[in-house]
Amino acid sequence: MKFTPKDKRAVDERVIMHIDMNSYFATVEQQANPFLRGKPVIVGGSPDSRTVVAAASMEAKKFGVKSGMSLYEAKKRCPHLLLVEGDHEKYAGITLKFLNIFETYSPILEIFSIDEAFLDVTHTQERFGGAKEIALKIKKRLKEEVGEWLTCSIGIAPNKLMAKLASSLEKSDGLVVVKSEDVPLILKKTKLTALCGIGDKTASSLLSIGIDSMEKLAGFPEKVLVKRFGINGKILKKMALGEDDSPVVPYYEEPPYKSMAHHYTLPEDCYEMEEVKDVLLRLSEKVGRRLRTHNYRGRTITLILRTSDFFTFQRQDTLGRYIDDGYEIFSEACKIMRKLTWRGSVRMVGVSVGNLAKNYSQLSLLPDEANKRRLIEALDRINNKYGEFTVQRARNLETRLRKHTGGYVERSELLQM
Amino acid sequence: MNESINENIDVIALFEQGRIKPLYFKWRNRKYKIKKVNLVHSSKKGSAVLYHFSVSDESNNYTLCFDSKDLSWELSEIYTEG
Numbered sequence: 365m366k367f368t369p370k371d372k373r374a375v376d377e378r379v380i381m382h383i384d385m386n387s388y389f390a391t392v393e394q395q396a397n398p399f400l401r402g403k404p405v406i407v408g409g410s411p412d413s414r415t416v417v418a419a420a421s422m423e424a425k426k427f428g429v430k431s432g433m434s435l436y437e438a439k440k441r442c443p444h445l446l447l448v449e450g451d452h453e454k455y456a457g458i459t460l461k462f463l464n465i466f467e468t469y470s471p472i473l474e475i476f477s478i479d480e481a482f483l484d485v486t487h488t489q490e491r492f493g494g495a496k497e498i499a500l501k502i503k504k505r506l507k508e509e510v511g512e513w514l515t516c517s518i519g520i521a522p523n524k525l526m527a528k529l530a531s532s533l534e535k536s537d538g539l540v541v542v543k544s545e546d547v548p549l550i551l552k553k554t555k556l557t558a559l560c561g562i563g564d565k566t567a568s569s570l571l572s573i574g575i576d577s578m579e580k581l582a583g584f585p586e587k588v589l590v591k592r593f594g595i596n597g598k599i600l601k602k603m604a605l606g607e608d609d610s611p612v613v614p615y616y617e618e619p620p621y622k623s624m625a626h627h628y629t630l631p632e633d634c635y636e637m638e639e640v641k642d643v644l645l646r647l648s649e650k651v652g653r654r655l656r657t658h659n660y661r662g663r664t665i666t667l668i669l670r671t672s673d674f675f676t677f678q679r680q681d682t683l684g685r686y687i688d689d690g691y692e693i694f695s696e697a698c699k700i701m702r703k704l705t706w707r708g709s710v711r712m713v714g715v716s717v718g719n720l721a722k723n724y725s726q727l728s729l730l731p732d733e734a735n736k737r738r739l740i741e742a743l744d745r746i747n748n749k750y751g752e753f754t755v756q757r758a759r760n761l762e763t764r765l766r767k768h769t770g771g772y773v774e775r776s777e778l779l780q781m
Numbered sequence: 782m783n784e785s786i787n788e789n790i791d792v793i794a795l796f797e798q799g800r801i802k803p804l805y806f807k808w809r810n811r812k813y814k815i816k817k818v819n820l821v822h823s824s825k826k827g828s829a830v831l832y833h834f835s836v837s838d839e840s841n842n843y844t845l846c847f848d849s850k851d852l853s854w855e856l857s858e859i860y861t862e863g
Contacts, residue, residue, distance in 0.1 A: 396820040396835035397783075397842050397860050454833070457822030511820050750827040 379495045380612060381483040382519045382527035383466060383502065386536050388479035389419035392458055393448045395511035404442050407450045408435060418450050422536055455479075458510060465505050469498045474612045482524055484612035495520045499539050525608035526550075528560045547606035551578045559603055569593070570600075578604050620722060621660060625668075626650045627714030633672040634710045637701070640669075643713050644701075645694045645757065651717055652690030653752070656744060660720045661686035665696040668714035669706070676712075677704070686721055689740055691757070693717060783860045792845065792854040803834055803845055808856050813838050833857070 385391070389407040394400045404424035409415030417438050420429040427442035439445055459478050467473050469492060472484035489495045499518040506514050517538035519530025526547060530540040533550075542550060556567050556578060573592060575581050581604035589597030602608065626647040634640055644667075655661060666680040679700050687693060697715050746755050791807040800821075806813050819842070820835040829850035836843050842860040847853075 392820070396844070398819060398837055399842060399860055399862050453824040454820075454822050457824060457833075458820070461822075748827060754827070 378484065378486045378522055379489055380521055380524055380527040381485055381495060381499065382476075382521075382524065382531045383481050383483065384517045384519075384528075384531045385462070385479040386515045386517060387419055387421050387425070389450060389455055390421035390424070390448075391514055392455055392511075394421060395513040396454070400446060400448070401513060403446055404429065404444065405446045405448060406435075406438055407448050410449050415447075458514075461510050462506060462514075462516075465502060465509060469502070472612050472614050475615045482527065482612045496539070496541060503537070503539075522547075523606075523608040524610055524612065525560065525603060526606050529554065529558060532558065551582070551604065551606050554578055556581065561603060562600070566600075621658065621720055623662070623664075623666075623716050623718035623720065624651050624654050624658075624660070625666070625714060625716030627668065627712060629712045630710065635708075637706065637710075640710045640713055641694075641698060641701075644697055644715060645691075647713060647715050648694035648697060649690035649753075649756070651715055652688055652693055653744065653747070655688040655717060655720075656740070658722075660722050661688040662717035662720045663687065664717065664719035665693060665700065666714075666716040666718065667697045667700040668712070668716065669701075669704075669710055670712035670714075672709045672711045674711075679703075680716075680718075682719060687717075689736070782862075783858050785858055786856045788856050790845070790854050790856045792847075801832065801834075801847065803836060803854075806843075806845060806854070806856070813843075 390405045393405060393407060394403075400421075402423060403421070404427060405421040406417045406424055406429060407419045408417055415435050417429060417431050417433045417435065419431055420433075420438070424438070424442055424445060427445075429438045429442055429445065435447065455478055463473065463475065463481060466481055466483050470483050470485045470488045474482040474484075476482055483498075485492075485495050485498055489498060492498045492501065499520060502518065503516065506516060515537040517531045517534055517536070517540075519527045519533070519538075519540050519542065521527040521530050521542040522544050526542050529550070530542045531538065533540045556562050556570060556576070557564060559578075562570075569592070570576070570581065573584075573588070575584055581600060584601065586598060586601050589601055591597070593600060628643055628647060630640075630643065663684070663686050664680050664682045666678060668676065668678045670676045681696060681700055683696065687696075693715060743755050747753065786808075788808065792803050793805045795802040795804055802818055803815055805815060815836045815838055817837045818834055819837060822833050824831050824833065826848075829848055832847040832849065834845045834847070836845060841862075844857040846855045846857045848855070
């Protein structure tokens with residue numbers, strides 16, 4: 365159901381909610397397995413791989429364990445930590461459940477990540493007794509309909525920026541309402557990096573011109589900020605004033621894909637380029653399938669390689685034709701690789717296809733091309749029915765990519781489930 | 782501690798208000814009474830939709846998997862304390 369508000373209220377009269385599931389992956393695992401409840405749990409890859417913490421439970425966070433930390437570092441801080449191997453399908457499935465709950469209160473629902481969403485309740489809140497009441501109903505329904513161990517922090521504010529900040533002010537099962545008149549006082553007490561969009565790099569750049577607080581940023585001459593940061597300079601100043609007129613973009617109105625990519629961190633540093641190519645082929649086939657599933661083809665192929673000391677190499681080539689066949693993508697990526705003078709080991713491999721065109725149909729008069737197309741379509745039908753890589757290239761039979769768990773998911777793909 | 786099982790089981794389930802609630806399952810000739818369904822999520826395997834039920838009895842936790850295509854049940858994993 366599409367919803368188009370007829371009256372255009374001033375942006376600062378909006379009522380926006382940001383809902384953030386607390387310690388999401390870890391909490392889902394604790395919900396599924398009661399033996400894990402109340403214990404320091406982290407979700408990551410398999411213990412014998414080079415895993416990092418994808419999510420830490422509230423109990424683990426008390427020991428200073430954080431997302432992105434290596435398993436080694438996490439265990440140093442909390443020796444009795446319990447590691448659970450991540451299950452991305454489980455988290456995505458639960459995400460769909462809570463998104464369905466949120467959507468009953470407004471159709472203007474933006475999926476920000478696998479565990480966060482924005483909800484514009486400006487035009488619907490009166491029906492449910494107000495935004496705070498909606499928030500309380502959401503919390504109750506999460507417990508009743510999804511699981512009693514799951515909690516979320518909700519921020520309610522006149523815009524997305526402040527709603528996201530508000531939800532972060534109470535970490536566990538929080539509910540914070542920020543009115544327009546409260547904004548200056550809240551921002552005065554807020555660090556620059558607490559705002560979504562200001563990371564360590566931007567904070568460092570701001571510091572280099574003498575800005576180390578929200579107050580200083582808010583009062584800084586816009587001209588100087590624009591000179592230093594371009595158009596972002598204007599946005600930064602507005603952020604420091606708590607201003608944000610960006611709309612909540614419903615998931616059904618999201619812009620099309622710009623590119624599709626797959627990356628994989630190898631279990632061990634790899635010195636054999638043939639082994640790297642085996643992984644590259646598998647990743648290319650995955651990208652090819654995604655392109656075909658969404659009816660895209662692309663003509664810019666990007667190869668990404670990362671060394672064990674975290675130097676990232678990225679080079680691309682733009683073709684004169686659009687492709688969606690995994691093996692063609694692999695071949696083009698290999699051509700890029702052949703131009704490299706590579707020394708040392710590879711830690712991570714990635715391939716991306718950009719410069720996309722949707723519904724691109726390229727008729728070929730060549731019988732070989734037409735036959736190849738028919739074969740790809742037949743393979744897709746089999747793999748769609750029986751599971752990915754049911755039929756695959758012989759070269760890939762020995763190549764296995766371990767499951768990865770991360771906080772990012774293609775939003776449109778979440779909805780394909 | 783968890784252990785992968787992946788064996789077929791027999792299940793008695795309640796279909797109520799659009800939901801499936803497994804009540805008992807039989808595995809290796811022993812009957813297990815499900816005390817609580819902790820979490821339910823679904824996944825896809827090809828064109829089949831699989832439903833995963835994280836459940837508990839008096840002693841342990843289990844993951845049961847229902848394949849909606851061939852209507853079969855499987856015991857996927859057992860979790861024991863310690």
